[in-house]
Amino acid sequence: MLTMIEQQTRNDVQISIDDSTFITVVPSAVYNLEVWEYVDGSRPHRMGRMDYKFNRDSFAGFIYRLFPGVDFVKIHDLQKQINPFFDFEV
Numbered sequence: 129m130l131t132m133i134e135q136q137t138r139n140d141v142q143i144s145i146d147d148s149t150f151i152t153v154v155p156s157a158v159y160n161l162e163v164w165e166y167v168d169g170s171r172p173h174r175m176g177r178m179d180y181k182f183n184r185d186s187f188a189g190f191i192y193r194l195f196p197g198v199d200f201v202k203i204h205d206l207q208k209q210i211n212p213f214f215d216f217e218v
Contacts, residue, residue: 143209145195149175151206153213161187161210163194181214 143151149165161180167173178190187210188203211217 141213143206145198145202145206149195151210153180153210155181155213160214163191180210184211184214184216 140152140154143153145151149163152162152164154160159177159179162177163175164172165175175194176190180187187207188200191198191203
């Protein structure tokens with residue numbers, strides 16, 4: 129697990145959702161969580177973004193709207209990977 133100082137010095141972190149989509153976490157940005165997909169296999173396209181730090185309770189709905197087929201276990205696993213970047217409990 130990263131310390132707060134290490135987290136603040138990192139530019140961004142990518143968390144894979146599947147083979148073609150990923151989440152970028154930038155704790156110092158206003159919209160500190162973005163969901164990206166690869167279009168045509170190589171060009172990234174932003175699907176959505178949110179302020180996770182202050183709206184993490186709506187994360188499940190945010191992801192579910194983008195990926196209606198995703199289950200809540202996957203959403204919970206994603207949150208377990210994201211929370212340490214904001215010093216939230218896992």
